[in-house]
Amino acid sequence: MASEEQLSAIKRAKVLMVGAGGIGCELLKTLALSGFQDIHIIDMDTIEVSNLNRQFLFRQCHVGQSKAKVARDAVLRFRPNISITPYHANVKESRFNVDFFKEFDVVLNGLDNLDARRHVNRLCLAADVPLVESGTTGFLGQVTVHLKGKTECYECQPKPAPKTYPVCTITSTPSKFVHCIVWAKDLLFAKLFGDKNQENDLNVRSSDTGNSSEHSEDVFECRKDEDIEQYGRRIYDHVFGHNIEVALSNEETWKNRNKPRPIYSKDVLHVKMTKENGDTEKDCATGDVSAMASLSLKNPQDIWSLAENSRVFLEALRLFFSKRGKEIGNLTFDKDDQLAVEFVTAAANIRASSFGIPLHSLFEAKGIAGNIVHAVATTNAIIAGLIVIEAIKVLKKDNNNYRMTYCLEHPSRKLLLMPVEPYEPNKSCYVCSETPLSLEVNTRHSKLRDFVEKIVKGKLGMNFPVIMKGASILYEVGEDLEDDMVAIYAANLEKALSELPSPVTSGTVLTVEDLQQEFSCSINIKHREEFDEEKEPDGMVLSGWVEAPVDKDNNKPNGNGESTSNALPTEEILEGEKDVEIQETSGGTETVAGKKRKLSEVDESRNQKKPEKLDLDDEDDELVISDDWESLTKKKRV
Amino acid sequence: MEGQELTEQETALYDRQIRLWGADAQRRLRKSHILVYGMTGTVAEFCKNIVLAGVHSVTLVDERVVTEESLSANFLILPDENLYHGKTLAELCCDSLKEFNPMVHVAAEKGDILTFGVEFFEKFDAVILSCCSLRKKKWINQKCRKLSKPVAFYTVECRGSCGEIFVDLQDYKYSKLKRLDETIECRIEYPSFEEAISVPWRALPRRVSKLYFAMRVIEQFEYVEGRDPGQTIIDDLPGILKLRKELCETNSLNESQIADALLERLVRDTTEYPPICAIIGGILGQEVIKAISGKGDPLKNFFLFDAMDGKGLIEDISGPSGGSGAGFD
Structure with missing residues (x-):
């Protein structure tokens, strides 16, 4: 395989890797073993415990350090004589401009979000540098080569919009657990601990519908004459009791729906629970405070009772005020913030209980709230191998042999790794063509x-x-x-x-x-x-940025009957009107929906996943192959 | 439910994969013991994957010492001669692998694997062989089949741009979720390695990957010539073409089905190519995880990859008597 010509092309090459996460670790290792000698790597992230199950260049002792730098050091241990230049930085910084990109023979993406992918795509087009794009989610993955003027660019195919829900579903008529999570995270958590000046539908709605005479601004302020537990119970009674009563008074809403049940703290928790020393405790580091720990709840996979959720709710709220008071007003939900996850889980569960929606464990709630993508080392390793194969073709200018390759969970016509010929640029792409x-x-x-x-x-x-x-x-x-x-x-x-x-x-x-x-x-x-x-x-x-023909063909079942698009959970998609966004950052996604591609098998593999995950498999470390049909289906409906 | 609850530490570390295969599968992984023979670059990739996944133990066997070739695709061996002194490949890889996951026990076992008895093999849930002669593959496969408990058996080989995995799960039963609450019981019968490669080529579907045949020719050549796996040079090509003729004649297969160019590549490029190691080691890791966690459809029974066309193919080489695909109880 490694001919002389090929080896010297590899040795001479200067490559840029964007991302040192799941794919990045595997890629850096495989590049180094394959003989690459000049590798630059950009990643703004620091290492987290949940990375360690697959980002094998990192250890427990590296938690908190720069991914790019630690990855470099780890690879130099087994290939000490090559040059790896790390940048602990955001690829969108102005120093990584077109001139910077022009220095490289090929750019390899191992990114986790749509935004950065689009940015790199444009810089590669402007600098005329080939881009090998990739992504994984669970057992699925893909690798694509983008070469200006020869193959489609990353933005030639429509990209999915973040999953959104209508405001009224979130504020008044939740029917799924995810609606309760969005409410708890984007409305309640933001209201209590985030920027007070931001618009928030939480009390707007409650006073709107009920015509309440209460001063809605005051409800969420801690009063001078109450302690934290009293405050917590008042918030509890307001959002789970009062607001539900107000909503119930609008009979029209409940004609065809099950009525929610107002819940008051005194009915669930009879005794006062706060430890008396609560107020005097000092602020602590974020990671050290946990309501689960102080309530002796151990297993994050357990589903808590309503009473337990209520206790966690009050305890988490107390801990925020007593130990992390300084952060209040500036907090945004972060899936790695244990206390925030506890609070959101508890609040979502209490709301779910009120609306007769099944409760979920903290582990599940965290996945939904944080848009966590499941990820495993094997898929990333496979994808990294495929990236290197394509990168070498790029260096050899082997233009006729580029492949877009899919890694599937279930074989399709015996194929587990499925190569597809790359597609020509979309003539009406607003990024790589000049179509207005x-x-x-x-x-x-x-x-x-x-x-x-x-x-x-x-x-x-x-x-x-x-x-x-x-x-x-x-x-x-x-x-x-x-x-x-x-x-x-x-x-x-x-x-x-x-x-x-x-x-x-x-x-x-x-x-x-x-x-x-x-x-x-x-x-x-x-x-x-x-x-x-x-x-x-x-x-x-x-x-003009979504092509109509793509939509049509994608939704047509293939002649061979492999497409199972009729099995898609369309119910969710119908709710796709924009309003409350569940994602702060949209996950990177790659299209699987080319009009000429026989990609029913990708759809098929996607369908094996649980619907609950389908809505949300975005963000975090790696890309999602799949959301695409969602956006396309949605587009078609609009 | 299998065994104890996962600890807080395990839940935190394995969070992203528990979301993929569930806590039950993770608990089964935690109880499993893996035996690995032949520390090639592909096996290094595989070991990384299952150590990260969180099996109970991985035992490495390879009595060889470091050579330049063993370094080329194996990131577990650091290029520092001071470390090599008196150590086998298995011991060196063991030292590196331990660091990947402190919760997994990694050990190197000394001795000739052909002398190991039943009580040794019985400790394991999965056995993976690489860089192994035909005779050894058959012998260990038979040994595993005679044990009182089922052991998942795999061989893996990478030559240049090509890679092959063989799987023998014997009589494998598992259940899978079919929509909401409905689970179905599945059963797959696997032939042994010897049975599989003895299936007459004419009995196979016409569209079987030519790489499968080519790998058998090379394997047979190395066996009759008494070579170690991967020990061929371009001068062997005439001999290999001769053997192809013989094998094709006995199997009533047209010689042109196994292209000269493919055989030439396999004879010439015997070293492992790191991207292929990553791909094959990744697929193998996933298959072993499936088999020991009982989660997902395992492949039957060959996986073949060639970077030239980029296809990763599953071939069922079991003949008419060797069971056929997934059956349902």
């Missing part, structure tokens, strides 16, 4: 800020955008701008599109550029008066 996008928007009401946040950053994934109408710049982000320009741009942000100095109205063509990504696209603006609040919550609709 179009945007329907109410140009009289929508502000430039809405456009920047929802479209330019939210949908197009730009970090340093410049927005132009013809030659005039409407908005720009950058470090070296003049003060007066900054002021003008800030003022523009607050203006409606049609009222900008250079007005944006129906028929306007905007040019949006990201200087760092060296990526530019045109957007045709089309004025539209009305938008459906539930279905089009952005108040604007971007089109």
Whole structure:
């Protein structure tokens, strides 16, 4: 296999790895063993205990240290004479610009999120450097080669949007445990421990529907005359008792639904539970505080009773206030924050109990709340091997033999590793072709800020955008701008599109550029008066980045009858209207839905997974092969 | 429920994989003992995978000492001659493997595996052989089949861009979840290694991977020539082509079915190629985890990979009498 020519190509090559996690560890090892001598590796993460089951270059004693650096040191132990340059940094930093990318012969991605993948894709296109993209989830994985002008780019196929739920399902009519988790995490946890100034639907809804005379702002504030337990019980009674009573008063809602049951703390917990010394304890490190520990609950796989959940709820709340008081107001939910997971589990379970939804263990709740992707060393090792095989083809310029390879859980026509020929670039891809996008928007009401946040950053994934109408710049982000320009741009942000100095109205063509990504696209603006609040919550609709033919073909069962798309849990998808996002960061995903591909087998393997996991198998370490059908199916329905 | 509850430490460490295969499977893994013979690069990959997965113990057997070749694809052996003194490959790999997971017992066993008795093999739930002569493969496979308890048996071989795994789970029963609460009992009967490779080629489906035949030719050549596995050079090609002719004649297979170019690659590139080691070691790791955790459909009974076409294929080489695929009780 290793011919002289090949070996020297490997030795000369300078490669960039993005990501030193599950795939990254395996990849760095396999590259080093294969004879690569100049490897650069970027990863912003530090090592966690839950990485150690597969990120084999890391040990318990490395927890908290830079992944890129520890991975380098570990590989140098068995290949001391090669050069590995680690960067403990975010790949989106401006120093990793197009010139930086141009230094490399090939870029290898082992990333965990869509955002970074898109960013690297654009830089590789701009620098004209081949990209080998990869991802795994559970037993599934895939490797793809992206070569500018020759094969499709990472963004040629539509990418799934994060799973979202309508606000009213979350605030008033949960029917699944995941709805209770979203409520506990994004509403209750955020309200109690997060930024108080952020909009939050929690009490808006309760006062809305009930026409309550209470001052809703005050409910969540600790009063001067109450101790932490009294406060906790008051919160408990408010959210699980009072709010449910209020909701029940709206009879219309419950005509075709089971009515929830209000729960009050005194009915569940008769005696006072707080240890009296609670208030005097000092702040501690995040990891040391646990309500489970102080209540002697050991097994995270156990499902707690309502009383246990209530105790955990009150104890976790007490611990937040007594031991982590300084963080209150700045906390965001983090799946590695034990106390936060305990609180969210307990709150979700109490709510579930109220609505007659089955309760779940902390272990399960953590997986749902943290969008945890299950992951195992074997798949990552296989994928890393496949990446190296493709990377060597790239170095040898073996252009006709690139393969996109799927690692399947269940064989399809005897294949467990299934190579597929790569696809040509999508001629109407807004990233690698110059096809304009179009945007329907109410140009009289929508502000430039809405456009920047929802479209330019939210949908197009730009970090340093410049927005132009013809030659005039409407908005720009950058470090070296003049003060007066900054002021003008800030003022523009607050203006409606049609009222900008250079007005944006129906028929306007905007040019949006990201200087760092060296990526530019045109957007045709089309004025539209009305938008459906539930279905089009952005108040604007971007089109041109999802190709209609892809949708159709993907949902057609294959002639050979292998497609099982009728078995998909479509019920969840129907709820796909945007509102409350369950994910803070969307997981990286790769498409499996090419129009010409016979990928029914991938769909099939996906279907073996439990529906509950299907909604959420995103984020964390590795990519998800699969969400794709979800987005496509959703798109089709919209 | 198998054995004790997982500890807090185990739940934290194995979190991501428990989400994949469940706590019961993890408990079964924790009780399992694995025997590994032949410390190749592929086996190093495999060992990494199952040590990380959290089996109870891994026992390594390889009496050889370090050579340049043993270093080339094996990341368990550090390139430091001071460490090698008087140590076998098994002992060196053992030292590195221990670090991967403090909860797994890794040990090196001394001695000639052909002298080990029933009581030795009986300690294990899975036996994995690599770099093993045809005679040894058959002998150990038979030994495992005669034990009072079922032992999962595997052989694994990587040559250049190609890799092969053989699986013998004897009479394997497992249950799988079919929608919500419904479980079905499955049973698969496996032929022994000797039975499998004796299945006449003409009895096999036409579309069987040519790599399977090519591997048999090479294996037979090494056996009749008394070579150690992987000890072929390009000068052996004429002899190998001659043997191909003989084997094809006895099996009524057209010689052209086993391409010269494929045989030439297998004869020439006998060293392990690290990406292939990672792939084959990964598949093997997954299969062993399936068999000892009772979770998932195990493959029957050959897995073949060739980087040239990128296909990772499962072939059922069991002939008419050797059971056929999954049966349902």
